[in-house]
Amino acid sequence: MSMRPAGDGEIPAETVRVARAAFPKGCLAIRLRDELGVLFRDEQFAGLFPSRGRPAWSPGRLAMVSVLQYAEGMPDRQAASAVRARIDWKYALGMELTDPGFDYSVLSEFRARLIEADAGQQIFDQVLAVAREAGMLKAPGRARTDSTHVLAAIRSLNRLEFVIEALRAALNALAAAAPAWLTEHADAAWFDRYANRSEDYWLPSGKAKRSELAEQTGRDGMRLLAGAHASEAPRWLRELSAVQTLRRAWVQQYMIDGEGEVRWRNPKDCPPGALRLVSPYDTEARASVKRDVKWDGYKIHLTESCDPDTAHLITNVLTSDATVPDIKATDMVHDSLAAKGLLPGEHLLDSGYIDGPRIVTARTRHDVLLTGPVRGNTSTQATGPYGQDAFTVDWDNRTVTCPNDKTSSQWIDAFSSRGTPVIRIQFSQRDCRPCLSRPQCIDSATRLRRQITLRPRAEHEATQQSRRAEKTPEWRDRYAARNGIEGTISQAIRITGLRQCRYRGLAKTRLQHQLTAAAINLIRLDDWATSRPRARTRTSHLAALRPAREYANLPASARR
Numbered sequence: 001m002s003m004r005p006a007g008d009g010e011i012p013a014e015t016v017r018v019a020r021a022a023f024p025k026g027c028l029a030i031r032l033r034d035e036l037g038v039l040f041r042d043e044q045f046a047g048l049f050p051s052r053g054r055p056a057w058s059p060g061r062l063a064m065v066s067v068l069q070y071a072e073g074m075p076d077r078q079a080a081s082a083v084r085a086r087i088d089w090k091y092a093l094g095m096e097l098t099d100p101g102f103d104y105s106v107l108s109e110f111r112a113r114l115i116e117a118d119a120g121q122q123i124f125d126q127v128l129a130v131a132r133e134a135g136m137l138k139a140p141g142r143a144r145t146d147s148t149h150v151l152a153a154i155r156s157l158n159r160l161e162f163v164i165e166a167l168r169a170a171l172n173a174l175a176a177a178a179p180a181w182l183t184e185h186a187d188a189a190w191f192d193r194y195a196n197r198s199e200d201y202w203l204p205s206g207k208a209k210r211s212e213l214a215e216q217t218g219r220d221g222m223r224l225l226a227g228a229h230a231s232e233a234p235r236w237l238r239e240l241s242a243v244q245t246l247r248r249a250w251v252q253q254y255m256i257d258g259e260g261e262v263r264w265r266n267p268k269d270c271p272p273g274a275l276r277l278v279s280p281y282d283t284e285a286r287a288s289v290k291r292d293v294k295w296d297g298y299k300i301h302l303t304e305s306c307d308p309d310t311a312h313l314i315t316n317v318l319t320s321d322a323t324v325p326d327i328k329a330t331d332m333v334h335d336s337l338a339a340k341g342l343l344p345g346e347h348l349l350d351s352g353y354i355d356g357p358r359i360v361t362a363r364t365r366h367d368v369l370l371t372g373p374v375r376g377n378t379s380t381q382a383t384g385p386y387g388q389d390a391f392t393v394d395w396d397n398r399t400v401t402c403p404n405d406k407t408s409s410q411w412i413d414a415f416s417s418r419g420t421p422v423i424r425i426q427f428s429q430r431d432c433r434p435c436l437s438r439p440q441c442i443d444s445a446t447r448l449r450r451q452i453t454l455r456p457r458a459e460h461e462a463t464q465q466s467r468r469a470e471k472t473p474e475w476r477d478r479y480a481a482r483n484g485i486e487g488t489i490s491q492a493i494r495i496t497g498l499r500q501c502r503y504r505g506l507a508k509t510r511l512q513h514q515l516t517a518a519a520i521n522l523i524r525l526d527d528w529a530t531s532r533p534r535a536r537t538r539t540s541h542l543a544a545l546r547p548a549r550e551y552a553n554l555p556a557s558a559r560r
Contacts, residue, residue, distance in 0.1 A: 009037075009038045009041075009094055010094065011033070011091060011094045012094070012095070012096050012097070014096070014097055015087070015090050015091055015094075015095065015096060015097055016091070018087055018097060019087050019088060019090070019091040022087050022088075023087070023088060027088050028071065028088075028522075028523065028526050029068060029086075029088040029089055029091065029092035030088050030091050030092065031526050031529065031530065032092060032522055032525070032526060033091060033092045033094075035134065035525070035526075035529050036130050036131075036134060036525070037130075038060070038094070039060075039063075039064055039067075039126065039127065039130055040059075040060040040061075040063040040064050040123065040126060041060045042058055042059055042060045044059075044060065044063075044122065044126065045059035045060065045063065045113075045119065045122075047117060047119075048113040048114070048116075048117055048119060049113070056106075057102045057106055059110065061093045061094075061095075062106065062107065062110045063110075063123050063126075064092065064093060065079055065083055065089075065093070065107065066079075066107065066110065066111070066123070066515055067123065067127070067515060067518045067519050067522060068082075068089065068092065068519070069107070069515075069519075070495075070496045070515045070516050070518070070519035071495065071496075071519035071520075071522055071523055072495075073495055073496055073497060076104040076105075076107045076108060077104045079104070079107060080101060080102060080103065080104035080106070080107065081104075083095075083101035083102065084099075084100055084101035111503075111508070111511060114511055115507045115508060115511055118507075120510065120511035120514035120515065121514055123514060123515065123518055124317060124514040124515075124517055124518045124521075125340065127518045127521050127522060128313065128315065128340065128342075128521070131311070131313060131521065131525055134525075136310070136311050136313075136525055136528055136529075137305070137310065137311065137313055138310060139341060139342055139343065139344075140305035140306070140307055140310070140315070140342065140344045140345075141307050141344060141345050141346065142305070142306050142307055142344050142345065142346045142347070142348060142481065143303055143304065143305050143306060143315065143337070143342075143344035143346075143347050143348070144303070144304060144306050144347070144348040144349070144481065144482045144484065144485045145301060145302065145303040145304075145316075145329075145333055145347065145348075145349055145353065145485065146301070146302065146349075146350060146482075146485040146486065146489060147299050147300060147301045147302070147326055147329070147352075148299070148300060148302075148489050148493075148498070148499060149288070149290065149293055149295045149297065149298075149299060149322065149499060150295075150297045150298040150299060150300055150319075150322075150498070150499055150500070150501060150509065150513075151295055151296070151297045151499060151500050151501060152278075152279065152282050152285035152296050152297035152298065152501050152504065152509075153282065153500070153501040153502065153503060153504050154278070154279040154281050154282045154285060154296060154297075154504070155279070156278075156296055157198075157278065157279060159214075159253065159267070160198075160203060160210055160213065160214050160217075161198045161199075161203070162249070162253075162277070162278065162279070162280075163214060163217050163218070163221070163249060163250075163253050164193075164194065164198035164217055165197060165198050165279070165280055166221070166245060166246050166249040166250075166277075166280040167194055167217055167220060167221045167224070167246060168194040168197065168198070169242045169245070169246070169280040169281065170221075170224065170240075170242040170243050170245070170246040170280075171186070171190065171194055171224070172242070173240050173241070173242035173243065174224075174228075174237065174240065174242075174243070177237075177240060178234070178237060181233070181234070181237065185224070185227045187220065187223070190220060193217075193220070194220075211264055214264040215262060215263065215264050218250065218253070218254045218262040218263075218264060219262050221246060221249075221250050221254075222250065222254070222262050224246070225243070225246060225247055225250065228243050242280065245277070245280050245283055246280070248277060248283070249277055249280065252265075252270055252271050252275070252276055252277060253265055253270065255269070272323075273286055273287055273288060273322075273323045274286060274321070274323040274324075278296045279296065281504060282504040282505060284321060284505055284506040285297050285298065285321070285322070285504075286298075286321040286322045286323045287322065287323075288322035288323050295322060296322070297322055297501060297509075298319055298320065298321055298322055298501070298506065298509050299319070299320050299321070299322050299324060300317065300318070300319050300498065300513050301316075301317070301318040301319075301320075301326070301329045301333060302314055302316075302317060302485065302488060302489060302492070302517070303315050303316040303317075303318075303333055303337065304484075304485060304488055305342075305344070306348070306481050306484055306485075310528075311524050311525060311527075311528035312484065312488070312524060312534075313521045313524055313525070314488065314517040314520055314521055315337060315340070315342045316333055316336050316337055316340075316342075317510075317513050317514055317516075317517045318332060318333060318336070319506065319509055319510040319513045321506065325352070326350075326352035326353045327352060327353060327354075327355060327358065329353065330349070330353045330354070330358045330362070330370075331358065331361060331362075334347075334361075334362055334365070334366050334368060337366075338366055343366050343367075343368055344368060345367075345368065345369065346368070346369045346371055346478075347362065347368050347369065347370050347371065348371050348372060348478075348479060348481055348482035348485075349370060349371070349372040349482070350372055350373070350482065351372060351373045351374065351375045353370075353372065354370050354372045354373070354374050354375075354466070355374065355375070355459075355463070356374075356455045356458075356459030356460060356462050356463040357420065357455070357459050358370060359374075359459070359462040359463070359466060360458045360459050360462050363462075370466075371475070371478060371479055371482075372479065372482070373470055373479075374463050374466045374467055374470070376467070384440065385403060385440065386402070386403060386437060386440050386441040388452055389464075390402075390403045391403070391452060393454065393460070395457050398411040399411065400425050400427075400452060402427065402441070402450065403437075404435065404437060406427060406428075406431040406432075406435075407427075408425045408426060408427050408428075408452075409426060409427060409428040409431075410424075410425065410426040411423065411425055412424045412425075412426075416453075421455075421456055422453050422454065422455060422456075423453070423454040423455070423456065424451065424452075424453055425451065425452040425453070425454065426449060426450075426451050426452075427449045427450045427451075428449065429448045429449045431449075432448060432449040432450055433448055433449070483537075487535070488520070491520060491523075492516055492517075492520055495519070495520070495523070496516040496519060496520070498513070498516055
């Protein structure tokens with residue numbers, strides 16, 4: 001299928017006449033075309049299509065349809081119907097009123113091409129580029145970032161349901177691809193056990209019976225895998241995606257004991273969450289927990305500009321599996337913003353994104369000030385008169401002095417369990433053992449001397465400086481602006497269903513998020529162009545009665 005150009009980009013006169021009559025005050029699609037012109041041109045997507053073949057619908061128009069589809073929360077069928085029937089969409093796309101549009105399946109094919117070429121980022125970046133040309137976006141003085149969970153387009157399964165469903169998926173794939181081979185190798189009981197999908201309510205409730213069923217499933221799956229990997233079996237059987245997924249699942253969930261029997265693994269012996277499969281239908285989704293939220297799927301990090309005199313636009317989208325902690329996203333966000341020329345001078349983040357190394361890296365590599373609460377030391381020795389902050393560090397002489405004026409005896413450069421550089425400091429037993437303050441200073445009755453672990457100097461001093469700044473009213477007032485990113489996430493959830501995957505797999509989910517961000521940006525550009533005021537934070541009736549004197553003493557973040 002080759003690319004079919006859309007023409008010169010001019011809107012047909014009859015389409016203009018009818019659209020102006022039908023929408024005298026304009027609407028989102030019409031105003032976007034009037035303010036920003038043609039957002040996407042066919043030449044930008046020429047690499048997605050071969051030079052020969054059946055002509056395809058204009059890729060520039062398909063990109064615009066994909067973004068408008070997300071801006072209005074439509075599925076593919078409704079979006080294709082809107083192209084065919086809605087005057088405002090025909091105006092935005094520069095189409096004749098009599099143009100019948102395309103079949104809805106064209107959108108799915110176009111997304112597949114975008115994913116194959118990783119061109120979803122191109123659509124998102126083009127919206128930012130057009131906003132820059134229109135003077136609605138500049139390198140932000142401040143930006144803010146936050147993340148939220150995204151549910152995969154799968155059913156949540158427990159361990160027993162998962163192994164049964166994994167085996168059932170492999171059997172169904174083999175039944176479709178090699179029915180004669182499966183009929184010859186399948187056990188007659190499999191048709192009763194795995195013909196219907198597993199549901200926990202009909203599975204046995206007792207622990208012993210559930211374990212017995214799990215091991216029976218394990219033996220059945222092992223028999224199927226042995227047959228598919230036998231020398232006389234067609235090689236392509238073992239290469240089926242469902243069969244490969246079954247093999248991965250069995251490695252994670254089962255083991256072979258010394259007698260050659262298939263055994264159900266103890267949960268503690270299963271792989272960590274970053275590696276463990278949660279569904280045979282989406283092998284990139286992962287299980288994760290954040291505070292009281294448990295989910296199977298992915299995580300999205302949104303960054304937006306937040307200067308008061310410009311439109312608040314999403315400037316970066318990062319999609320990862322659910323197990324990646326926020327702290328690992330900080331440097332990736334900055335590198336991406338730097339590539340676009342959109343690095344902020346100040347970046348507002350919550351405590352999940354900030355630590356000493358990130359503060360130093362952001363300042364030295366990108367000249368960005370990270371503003372946010374730094375997590376405190378959680379050890380039992382962290383606070384009190386003998387907390388770590390009460391010790392004086394002499395970096396030049398590589399010594400530490402305790403509150404009782406005793407100097408450390410050892411200063412060792414080492415690495416933490418996570419491989420990051422640290423400094424381990426120990427005091428002498430001769431000083432610590434007879435010390436009357438030892439019960440308050442050392443949290444273990446068996447340890448004979450105090451030990452302290454520090455980050456390298458630059459990271460340690462950056463952390464201390466940040467913690468001191470957190471206690472000032474000026475810092476709290478500046479940091480209050482971070483709360484606005486919650487509204488952006490809420491808007492994306494309400495309009496586009498951000499927290500629910502439309503498709504399966506990380507690449508498709510990433511494209512969904514890129515189109516979501518592009519759609520939200522177009523909505524906000526329209527709001528800015530029409531001077532639509534931003535929504536104000538709701539104030540409860542009780543909060544409105546707060547005495548004026550008490551209200552004036554509150555930090556900005558608490559003034560609701």
